[in-house]
Amino acid sequence: MTDTIDDQEALLPLLARTSAVLFDFDGPVCRLFSESTAGIARSIKRTAEAAWGSLDPDVRDCDDSHHVLRPLRHMYERLYEEQDPKRQPSCRPLEFAEKTVAAAEISAAADATRAEHIGELLPRLRKLGMRLVIVSNNAEGAILRALEGMRLTPQFEAVFGRDPQDARLMKPNPHCVRRALAHLGIPAHACLLVGDQVTDLTAARAAGTRFLGWTQDEIQAKEMERDGSDAVVSSHRPLVAAAGRLFEARQSAESVSGRAVPTRT
Structure with a gap:
């Protein structure tokens, strides 16, 4: 992997500017299919x-x-x-x-398995005040069933899946991302899309959100970097660590602010 992969120093300012995280589903959240389709x-x-x-x-x-x-x-x-x-x-x-x-x-x-470290990551992001949604090319019914089975339903406030009437609206089309942004009511630049495909990056750019690549494929990671990904990780581990560091920094800053003595005039 290149030096910018799994770089916590790059993740910290990225998370600091994020109000909502939009997760692609199959990959960053779970493994849906265990066999070839x-x-x-x-x-x-x-x-x-x-x-x-x-x-x-x-x-x-x-x-x-x-x-x-x-x-x-x-x-x-x-x-x-x-x-x-x-x-x-x-x-x-x-x-x-x-x-x-x-x-x-x-x-x-029914047999979907969690992505490694996703169970640690989601609560940390929520502790930072971030809102979490899913934007996916999968069917919404399947996503909801998988989330329930993995006990992740409470972590996400909404799911935006494939339009069953028109497959042309699947990513890289930004349709589901724009639906999520309309629901959130947050400026696109304050939102971060986490995806494992270049099509996710294309959709993020079209919708105006920032993008975090999630991939173990070195060639794909380089392609994401070349196409303008804000950062790339090979697992959720560095993101978990960066979220923890950001929370501690904010807690420390609040503590110092609370101890400050007003200056007499």
């Missing part, structure tokens, strides 16, 4: 091919149930624009895809 993606693609014919390359080559949703929607829009208005493409593949992926996410939510 290629089988689900194949089922979705078979349904689309039966209804629409030959698949666009980005649909055909995608082996992830979650990532196939956006290119599938783009393919539908292309077909809709190109075909005779009297013979529009069936929307059944889109409906099947969303229903299938959401069901798989809800099923996986």
Whole structure:
């Protein structure tokens, strides 16, 4: 990793300027799927091919149930624009895809496992007065179920997940981030988005929030730095430590202020 990875000195001023933290879900908060979702993606693609014919390359080559949703929607829009208005493409593949992926996410939510140190991090951020929400490409129902199972529900005040009607609004589109900002009523520059993908960074930049990359992949970490991430961590450990240091510094400053003797005039 580069020298700026896990740098507590960079995290301290970042946290000091933060009023709310927006967490991506699958990755920074938990591990949702323990196995490949290629089988689900194949089922979705078979349904689309039966209804629409030959698949666009980005649909055909995608082996992830979650990532196939956006290119599938783009393919539908292309077909809709190109075909005779009297013979529009069936929307059944889109409906099947969303229903299938959401069901798989809800099923996986029952066995979701916490990200390491997230249980320490969230209370520390809240002690600093930060508001916590989730902004995710996952289905909201699955997120809520997973949070309940992991006993993390009280830590977050709101969840903003995938729009089931339009996969084009998934990140890197900033739609869910802007929904969160509207709920919080806090200026975007006072909010920090924690994400493990470059698409999270793109959404953060489009919405005007700051961004903390969370990744163990050195290449991806460098890409995040290159694209303007405010900081990058390989785990939550340095963030836990920085939040603790910031809280102690604030407590110390309040203590000194409380002991100050007014100057007589």
